[in-house]
Amino acid sequence: MASRKNSRRAAVPLVVIATAQLMLVLDDSIVNIALPSIQRELKVPATLLPWAVNAYLLAFGALLLLGGRIGDLWGRRRAFQAGIVIFTAASLAGGLASSIEMLIAARAMQGIGAALAAPNALALIATTFAERTLRDKALSLYGAMSGLGIVLGLLLGGVLTDLLGWRWVFFINVPIGLLVLAGTRTLVPAQRRPGRPGALGAVLGTAGMVLLVYAITRFGEHGLADPAAYAIIGTALALLLTFVLTQRTSRNPLVPLGLFKDRGRSSAYLAMLGLAVGPMGTFYIITLYLQEVRGLSPLATGLSWLPFAVGIVLGAGVAPKLLLGIAPRWIAAVGALLGAGGTLWFSRIDVDTPYWSGLAPAMLAIAVGFGLGTIALTQATVYGVAEDRAGIASALLNSAQQLGVALGLAVLAGIAASTTAGSGGTGEQALVQGYSTALLVGACVLLAAALIAVLPLGTRPAVAQDGRKISAR
The missing domain is CATH 1.20.1250.20 (MFS general substrate transporter like domains)
Structure with a gap:
């Protein structure tokens, strides 16, 4: 009986975390289907069009470490809420964009919001679901959303672009984001630990990740023989090596090496x-x-x-x-x-x-x-x-x-x-x-x-x- 009551109580936070993860992963693929329509309406040069996708991947992948550590230090639920707010506002801006430059900026902001929300959504599972059975169910649903989001992005992107226009691949996130935000009150926050990640570590780690993800996207655009991409990877690895060395002596490491x-x-x-x-x-x-x-x-x-x-x-x-x-x-x-x-x-x-x-x-x-x-x-x-x-x-x-x-x-x-x-x-x-x-x-x-x-x-x-x-x- 108690287990059934706990399951009912867990339903809303479970849906909140799963929906947030689905929304964030969805944006890895949903825009791909709309690219031809975006190019025609905004008169986008072929060289800039891939950045409607890459800007999101770059910001999301590069800032995840910082987003996770911010949640540890300043409150996981607060960081998750901030990420959802940024992501939702950026989605609205993307739908209203009148130029490719505005759209790329909105996609980068979506990535920043996702980098705050995604790691803290996973971490909130541990604090919100105390029972092992419920926590396993939450992890299962979280994992399912990670894969389903890619497929659903293609399906939903095709339907929305065909029926309503490309701007709706962004507008669809606004009501979903607002519902997720309303449901975050049911999430149990972890104890806040005041502090801040060391400035040098944050700069080195973030810069290294930005360059690493950028080099990977360049390979996708220019092929595996691109010399600039290899130079960028070399710089990224040097920054990340320096980052690791600084983390060993930092009082507030961005990444505790004990992990x-x-x-x-x-x-x-x-x-x-x-x-x-x-x-x-x-x-x-x-x-x-x-x-x-x-x-x-x-x-x-x-x-x-x-x-x-x-x-x-x-x-x-x-x-x-x-x-x-x-x-x-x-x-x-x-x-x-x-x-x-x-x-x-x-x-x-x-x-x-x-x-x-x-x-x-x-x-x-x-x-x-x-x-x-x-x-x-x-x-x-x-x-x-x-x-x-x-x-x-x-x-x-x-x-x-x-x-x-x-x-x-x-x-x-x-x-x-x-x-x-x-x-x-x-x-x-x-x-x-x-x-x-x-x-x-x-x-x-x-x-x-x-x-x-x-x-x-x-x-x-x-x-x-x-x-x-x-x-x-």
Whole structure:
């Protein structure tokens, strides 16, 4: 009886966190469908158009660490609320934009809001849901939204652009954001710890992440042979190395390095990077295949990915039950292996591969694997961490996932383009050859993620915040 009452009480905060995560991830993909309409109406040069997408990815990925640490120091619920306010206001500005410059600025502001909201939404799960069962359900729903948002972004982007116009891919966030904001009163805030991240660490860490994400987006735009991108990566790595050195002596570190003493948590971050590279890069490649080779419309392409949505729900739904008796490392490894198998299946595509026997099963396998892996790695990261570090621990996981998304898009797209150009073939067959090569690389990345997860992850029992041990067999 008490458990049922607790479940009813948890329903609203659960919906609030899940809806917020869905809204934030949705904007990774929803604008892609509207790009041609945006280009026509605002008369956008081809060189500026990709920044309607990249500005969001850049700000979101680069500022996640700062957003997570701000939540730890100044209040997680307060930081989450501030992020939702910024994101919602920026969405309204994006819908009202009269030039591409205004739209890019609005997208960057959306990214800033997302960087504040996303890591603190994950961290709020630990403080809002005290019961292990409810917390597992919340993590499951959170993980499902991470994958569903990408597919729903394509579907919703196609519907809104076709029926109401491209501006509604931004306006749709306004009522959702306001409802989420109203529901944040049900979230339990963690104890506030006054302080501020060290100024030098904040500057070095943020600058390093900005340059790293920017270099990755340049690879996506200019190919893997772009010398400027390699120079930018070198600068980013130098800044991040300096950042790590300063964190060792800082009184208020942006990233407490003690988080990485736990080998399981460290490998979870690396495994998440690989897990995101594979499915998200594959998602991009197969979406191109469906439109460029099979001639599907954007809306039909989005509908074709419905098996992916089903698989995400299945994987995220079954993972918490499996994690009650099986260590996170095994669940994460199985998830990555399923993803690798699905991606390898995709690499066999041809110009006339049948949908139900050749594409849908691979979509389902990749999605189930991504759902399983995401939940297992989230548990390995969040459970057992000190309360005053939950925000930054969550931010590091979010950062790994966002970097993986950006890397997946850039690297696999670059490999596909360079293979097609060097194949000597023409037309659809040359495109398919490039896609197949890129998908083989994606499968290898997922195999590496499985190996990273299974070796050191969960070598001793993790302890949840309620003091109960989590199996690490």
